[in-house]
Amino acid sequence: MACVQNLYNLAHRTDDDLIDELAAAGIAYVPFFPLGGFTPLQSSLLAGVAARRGVGPMAVALAWLLQRSPNILLIPGTSSVAHLRENAAGAATVLTGQDLAELDRIGTGP
Structure with a gap:
């Protein structure tokens, strides 16, 4: 198995344990709808972190995924x-650690 792809993003995090297991086995994880899909991620916490970092909210959502685990590979779609x-x-x-702690409050786990 080269990778696993499932719905996963800052708000939908039921695969938290699976991502950790795959990382330990050296298997990549590709989040499906990393930016929320048809309902883009929206949160005052996300917007606040984005404002502090000087980037847009979607950049922060992707940065969170990349810092979540080294086995996460992103393929965010775009048409612009x-x-x-x-x-x-x-x-x-x-x-930062503070940013990550704030963003972790957005997610839902198992």
């Missing part, structure tokens, strides 16, 4: 150059 730039900003955004 503006969204592509915001998505790319997520790869360069480093979240």
Whole structure:
């Protein structure tokens, strides 16, 4: 098995344990709808962290995923150059421990 793909993002986190198990086994995880899909992620906590980091909320959501685990591979879809730039900003955004703690309050676990 090369990777697993399931619904997972900042708000929908039922695969938290699975991601950790896959990381331990060296298997990649590709989040499906990493930005919330048809209902984009919206949260005052997300907006607050984004404002502090000087990037858009979707960049923060992607940065959170990238910092969540080293086995997470992102394939965020977009149909506009503006969204592509915001998505790319997520790869360069480093979240602090405080940022991560705030963002973790958004998610739902098992």
